[in-house]
């Protein structure tokens with residue numbers, strides 16, 4: 001079976017949904033979501049969305065400077081300028097669409113502070129901003145008659161055709177469909193599941209990056225991986241619950257195994273240094289103390305304030321046996337975000353014509369080597385709108401027909417060998433976690449290359465296990481090859 005659409009968007013997070021909202025209503029659009037609609041990194045965002053919008057004491061130059069400093073000036077300055085100067089427009093748009101941000105008693109917006117920001121400029125919905133944004137965007141998209149949403153439908157492979165792109169799709173009942181389009185937007189999110197410990201949801205396996213890489217699109221700075229310093233440390237689960245930077249923004253202290261503050265030995269910005277600096281400091285302190293016991297302590301603050309400001313974090317930690325209003329909470333860094341990705345221009349177009357990428361899978365260059373907190377939801381909105389506008393400008397001259405590529409899902413062929421994902425995750429955790437280990441990376445690369453070659457040539461059944469394993473291994477392969485350069 002096959003279907004044709006003007007635009008296919010792979011991904012139902014903030015980037016994919018906002019692209020659909022901004023595309024012209026006369027285009028026939030398909031949005032794919034490989035698991036449940038609510039499962040994505042966007043809906044996990046706690047801290048908020050950064051932006052200078054009706055802020056008398058702040059300005060876009062300050063926001064730009066903070067972004068460049070956090071990114072070690074490895075950012076694309078033009079892209080950063082676009083990000084900060086267009087923030088107001090998209091924040092206002094999502095408010096008009098129904099997103100509610102917290103307000104102060106005088107009716108003005110409450111803006112919080114996070115590491116690396118010189119001004120209070122983070123708009124938030126308590127500590128569940130991502131859920132508020134994605135739920136509202138989804139409600140709006142579900143009302144659009146020109147948009148079809150396919151939940152639990154995985155894009156398994158993509159090929160370029162003479163009229164655009166063809167994709168092999170697989171639904172939850174293992175039915176395969178070919179979908180053809182003139183324009184494709186990859187908005188498939190991050191790569192957290194390439195690591196043993198991450199804050200990311202189960203969907204974050206780098207599928208879009210893998211499809212783009214396989215088609216020959218340019219991938220840039222995939223080794224720019226962000227490790228968040230304060231994930232709750234229960235030393236067990238793969239998906240680590242994040243304790244937002246906003247908790248440090250409200251004054252939390254970082255403590256070592258002796259329950260002593262230590263950041264003054266590493267950076268004058270103390271707990272509010274950018275994430276990479278704090279994660280590095282924790283790893284160096286852990287080597288010095290020979291202990292991985294670290295804590296976040298905000299128990300000295302008013303407990304009612306903390307319960308109202310961080311209701312979701314408070315409840316989640318309580319469920320895990322910790323009361324943040326009364327005691328220090330165990331934390332440790334883990335994988336959190338990808339700054340690199342599929343390289344795009346300022347229209348969010350990749351190096352392949354009519355193939356777009358936005359959100360976490362893309363590399364716009366705004367983040368440099370380290371993302372400033374709360375700039376990623378903003379990037380997802382601003383640059384998915386750019387993709388939508390560029391497609392709108394080209395749609396009239398798109399071909400009238402749809403060429404269809406051939407795919408072979410190897411029905412009846414064997415499944416991939418067991419343990420591929422676990423082995424790759426261990427390699428990444430041991431060789432490239434906060435402070436890279438070049439020797440381990442070189443050894444890991446050899447093994448990852450072997451596994452990848454086997455997956456590509458083994459003739460295995462193209463099921464979900466295969467697609468996810470191939471993505472994880474391909475992302476690890478690209479990251480480690482960059483680390484060894």
Ligand SMILES: Cc1cc2nc3c(=O)[nH]c(=O)nc-3n(C[C@H](O)[C@H](O)[C@H](O)COP(=O)(O)OP(=O)(O)OC[C@H]3O[C@@H](n4cnc5c(N)ncnc54)[C@H](O)[C@@H]3O)c2cc1C
Pocket residue numbers: 010011012013014015016032033034035039040041042043044045046047048049050129130153154155156187188189190199200201203207208242336337358359360361373374375376377378380
């Ligand atoms: C715990 C946590 C807290 C965060 N807090 C903040 C914050 O406070 N502020 C901030 O700015 N950023 C924050 N971030 C980062 C931010 O949430 C993400 O970078 C951003 O939301 C990514 O959006 P996205 O649309 O690119 O991807 P996602 O929201 O992850 O969406 C990806 C979509 O792609 C789909 N998909 C993937 N592969 C396929 C496939 N093969 N076929 C079909 N569909 C596919 C998935 O099903 C999903 O719908 C946080 C991230 C995490 C994990």
